[in-house]
Amino acid sequence: MLALRADFPILAEQPAGVPLVYLDSGATSQQPRQVLDAEWAFRTQRNAAVHRGAHTLAALATDDYEVARDRIARFVGARPTEISWAMNATDALNTVALSLAEANRAGAVDPALRIRAGDEILVTEAEHHANLLPWQRLADETGATLRWIAVDDDGVWTAEAALAAITERTRVVAVAHVSNVTGLIAPVDEIVAAAHAVGALVVLDACQSVPHRPVDLHALGVDAAAFSAHKMLGPGGIGVLYLAEALGAALPPARLGGSMITTVTMTEREFLPAPQRFEAGTQPVSAIVGLAAAVDYLEGVGMAAIEAHELALGERLASGAASIEGVRLVGPQPGVERAGLASVIVDGVHAHDVGQVLDAQGIAARVGHHCAQPLHRRLGVAATTRASAYLYTTEAEVDLFLDALSGVRAYFGAGR
Amino acid sequence: MTSQAPRDPLAGLYQELILEHAKRREGEGAIEPFDAERFLRNPTCGDEIRLRVRLDGDAVDALGWEGQGCSISQASASVLAEQAPGLTVAEARQRIEAMRELLRSRGGVEPDEALLGDAVAFAGVARFPMRVKCAMLAWVALEEALDQAAR
Numbered sequence: 001m002l003a004l005r006a007d008f009p010i011l012a013e014q015p016a017g018v019p020l021v022y023l024d025s026g027a028t029s030q031q032p033r034q035v036l037d038a039e040w041a042f043r044t045q046r047n048a049a050v051h052r053g054a055h056t057l058a059a060l061a062t063d064d065y066e067v068a069r070d071r072i073a074r075f076v077g078a079r080p081t082e083i084s085w086a087m088n089a090t091d092a093l094n095t096v097a098l099s100l101a102e103a104n105r106a107g108a109v110d111p112a113l114r115i116r117a118g119d120e121i122l123v124t125e126a127e128h129h130a131n132l133l134p135w136q137r138l139a140d141e142t143g144a145t146l147r148w149i150a151v152d153d154d155g156v157w158t159a160e161a162a163l164a165a166i167t168e169r170t171r172v173v174a175v176a177h178v179s180n181v182t183g184l185i186a187p188v189d190e191i192v193a194a195a196h197a198v199g200a201l202v203v204l205d206a207c208q209s210v211p212h213r214p215v216d217l218h219a220l221g222v223d224a225a226a227f228s229a230h231k232m233l234g235p236g237g238i239g240v241l242y243l244a245e246a247l248g249a250a251l252p253p254a255r256l257g258g259s260m261i262t263t264v265t266m267t268e269r270e271f272l273p274a275p276q277r278f279e280a281g282t283q284p285v286s287a288i289v290g291l292a293a294a295v296d297y298l299e300g301v302g303m304a305a306i307e308a309h310e311l312a313l314g315e316r317l318a319s320g321a322a323s324i325e326g327v328r329l330v331g332p333q334p335g336v337e338r339a340g341l342a343s344v345i346v347d348g349v350h351a352h353d354v355g356q357v358l359d360a361q362g363i364a365a366r367v368g369h370h371c372a373q374p375l376h377r378r379l380g381v382a383a384t385t386r387a388s389a390y391l392y393t394t395e396a397e398v399d400l401f402l403d404a405l406s407g408v409r410a411y412f413g414a415g416r
Numbered sequence: 417m418t419s420q421a422p423r424d425p426l427a428g429l430y431q432e433l434i435l436e437h438a439k440r441r442e443g444e445g446a447i448e449p450f451d452a453e454r455f456l457r458n459p460t461c462g463d464e465i466r467l468r469v470r471l472d473g474d475a476v477d478a479l480g481w482e483g484q485g486c487s488i489s490q491a492s493a494s495v496l497a498e499q500a501p502g503l504t505v506a507e508a509r510q511r512i513e514a515m516r517e518l519l520r521s522r523g524g525v526e527p528d529e530a531l532l533g534d535a536v537a538f539a540g541v542a543r544f545p546m547r548v549k550c551a552m553l554a555w556v557a558l559e560e561a562l563d564q565a566a567r
Contacts, residue, residue, distance in 0.1 A: 017425070352461045352486035352550065353430075360425040368461050382462030382484060411426075412435065412487065 001309055004301065005392050007032035018362035021397045026180055026208060026341050026388030027366050028230045031294070035233055038293030042286045050285055051259055051276075065285050068292035069275070072240060075295045076206075076225070077216030082248060084241040084275040085283045089207045090130040092226035092241035093174075095278060096203055097134035098254035100172070101141050110250045112199070117143030120169045122200075124149040124157055125378055126179050129371045131205040135174050144171065155179075155330050155375055159187035163194050170200040177209035177225075181370045181386065182331025183314055183338035185209075192221040201247065207231055208339060211298075212390070213307040223247045229287065234294035238287040241278060248274030255280040298391075306391045310340030313389040313398055317342035320402040326409045330384055341388035343370070344405065348414030351383035357411055358385070361404050428540030429547070430487070433495075437534075438487035443497020447480035452561040458549050463489040467557040469500075471565055476500045476508055481554060488538075488547050493554035495535050505562055511535075512555045519548045 005011050008030045013020050022030065048061040066080070073080040086092035103113040115121070121135050125148045139146040149157045149165050166173065173195045175186050188204065195202045204225040209215050211232030217225055225242040229235055243251065253260060253271060257280035263270045271277045298306065319334035321327050326347040332338040346354050355367035366386045369376045376382060387401050408414075450468035457464040463485030470478040479500045481493045500508055514531050515538070523543045527536040541551045 350461075350484075350486035352463070352488075352547075356426065356429065356544070356547070376462075382464075411430075413439075 001301075001305075001391055002394060004032075005394075007034065007297075008392055009033065011392060014362070015364075016359055016362050021361075021363040021400050023387040023389065023393065023397065023401055024364045024366045025231070025390035025393070026386065028236070029211065029233050029390055030392070031233055031235065031290075032297055034297050035235065035290045035293045039235060039286045039290040042289040047286065049282060061285060064289050064292075065283075068288045071292045071295050075299065076210060076240075076242065077218045078242055079245065081273070081275055082217075082242055082245055084243065084248075084278040085288060086226070086239040086241045086278075087237060088230070088239035089205065089226040089228040090239075092239050093130050093203070093205065094134045095241055095254050096224045096226075096243075096251075097138045099251040099278075101138055102252045102254055103250075104142055106252065112201075112246070112250055115142040115144050115171045118169060119144040119171045120147050120167060121145070121172045121174070122147050122149065122165055122170050123174050124162075124176070125151045126155055126157065126182060126184070126372060126375045127174070127176060128180055128205060128207070129373070131174050131176060131203075132374070135172065138172075149175075151375065151378055153379075154333065155182045155379055156184055156332060159190045162187065162191050166191070166194045166198060166200065168198055170195065170198055172201050172203060174203040174205070176205040176207070177215070178212070178339045179331065180208050180341075181343050181372050181375055181384065183318075183341045183343075184331055185337060185339060188220050188222065196221070206242075208341075212310055212339060214303040217242055217244075229291040229294065232291075232294055233297055234291040235284075235287040237284050238291055240291075243274055243278070245274075248277075251278075253277050253280065257281045301391055309391060310389055310393075311337065313393055313395065314338045314340040314342065316395060316398050317387055317389070317401070320398065321405065324402070324406045326414065327405060330379060340390070340393070341386060343384040343386040345379070345381050345384055346405070346408050346414070349408055349412045351381075351385045353412060354385045354405070354408050357408050358401070358404050361400070363387075363401055363404055365401065429544055431537040431540060433534055433537040434491040435487060437491035437494040437498075440494055441490060442494040443479055443481055444494075445480045446482060447478050450478075450480075452565040454557040454561045454564065456553055456557045456560070458485070458489070458553055461486065461550070463550055463553055465489070465493055465554050465557050467493070467554060467561055469558060469561045469565065471505070474506075475502065475504050479558065481557070483554075485553070486547075486550050488541060489550040489553045492535075492538060492551045495537070496554045496558060499533060499535065500558065505566075508558065508562065512559050515555050516552060518542060519551055 046060045048057040050062040050065040069080045073083045151157045201223040204222040206225045206227040210227040228239040260280045322329040328345040330343040351367040450470045453468045455466045465483035467481040527539040
């Protein structure tokens with residue numbers, strides 16, 4: 001893995017005047033030359049509007065655009081028609097919730113999409129706001145009750161708790177595949193089986209899983225999934241919405257406009273099938289081409305190898321952090337499988353101050369509530385400090401983080 | 417620190433006076449009675465403060481605050497609480513404006529020690545743009561509380 005670091009120009013930068021130790025890939029990942037080159041090549045050689053016009057350049061651009069869709073579909077074990085573009089995962093999750101709201105506003109509601117007063121929408125207490133707020137609002141709009149799977153003092157929830165929370169009234173279960181704060185890996189198989197048994201849809205926030213481990217959406221059996229290109233070596237401004245064939249065929253679009261219709265009159269409209277139905281307006285085509293190049297890059301390294309590398313780093317982070325006096329590790333404790341990230345609470349020192357000390361040593365870690373305020377409230381803190389790894393992260397970098405972390409309390413005189 | 421570069425790049429930020437005030441928390445507590453109260457939150461890091469002010473004619477009679485946050489935000493509330501009582505409202509506003517100018521200067525403004533007193537310890541924060549909001553939180557809360565009291 002060490003050799004591939006040379007593909008990432010930014011890793012040689014020294015923004016804080018010392019070598020960069022980039023441990024914030026959970027927020028945004030860095031881009032290899034191959035992705036930048038692919039975008040540049042498209043923009044300089046093939047750029048045109050796609051699915052419009054008949055000139056040769058438009059045909060070439062359309063070809064790149066649809067080839068990208070094919071590659072990304074294959075990468076996550078889906079059909080190309082199940083892959084729609086979104087701005088990012090947040091946008092994709094909003095699209096699912098807004099489309100469900102739209103379905104329930106229309107006269108004849110498809111029974112598979114029906115959400116009524118007294119029904120339940122289930123999330124976890126650990127969700128990112130992007131996979132919480134759209135469901136809060138959908139519950140408000142439909143009269144359904146938002147329920148959540150509670151976490152324990154470490155921020156962890158169990159399959160048993162999830163299964164107990166799924167009832168005959170559950171219509172939607174929305175969970176993160178991997179928590180962006182705790183690194184907990186969700187028991188998706190069990191949730192899908194239980195949810196489908198009661199006719200509920202399963203929506204998966206795959207932001208922290210698709211970039212880091214092999215994910216086969218058909219094998220998982222979820223109904224919808226969302227992930228962002230910028231967390232998987234790709235550019236910003238593009239994300240993916242996966243809608244399983246049946247859901248994609250049933251859901252009405254939330255946004256209307258160009259490129260998503262068959263026939264329009266002054267009073268009527270008919271929509272294209274998925275995926276175009278969910279792609280109103282011009283898409284960021286060069287970013288989509290960049291995402292396809294990112295997928296090529298990841299496949300070239302091998303997702304199984306990336307997963308193994310990060311599981312080892314996750315354990316190194318967790319066991320190292322847990323062994324520092326005055327540092328509390330959030331999420332699965334050492335020895336329990338977790339993704340390649342760890343969030344910690346430093347006793348007596350605010351996370352913002354922790355981050356400042358780390359930054360002075362070139363370590364870019366994330367401090368704050370990581371868009372998961374309810375989880376942090378449950379943990380009893382306003383903010384945590386998170387280190388998140390990726391394929392280019394080294395053991396030496398993890399050790400630098402742990403070493404710096406172990407000096408934080410002394411710097412602020414905490415515990416004296 | 418164990419793995420620190422020879423020169424401490426944080427020395428300009430975490431002045432001894434700041435670390436000391438972050439622990440001392442001068443003026444912490446809810447005062448009664450009070451003329452105005454403001455609750456402010458820095459959504460990026462979760463720093464929050466509830467600040468009350470009591471006026472005596474045209475002067476600040478007492479200031480109390482409760483909150484949580486990083487050492488910069490807590491120390492700046494403490495320094496403010498030490499300084500504000502006894503100032504006229506106009507003087508307090510002048511000092512808040514001077515603090516704002518200092519912190520937004522990115523290091524380009526020479527701190528006015530005669531005006532700001534111990535608050536000049538925050539001059540180093542100006543070089544850390546991500547922390548300016550932390551240092552200003554209590555001061556903005558007082559500014560808004562004075563606005564409220566004037567209405």
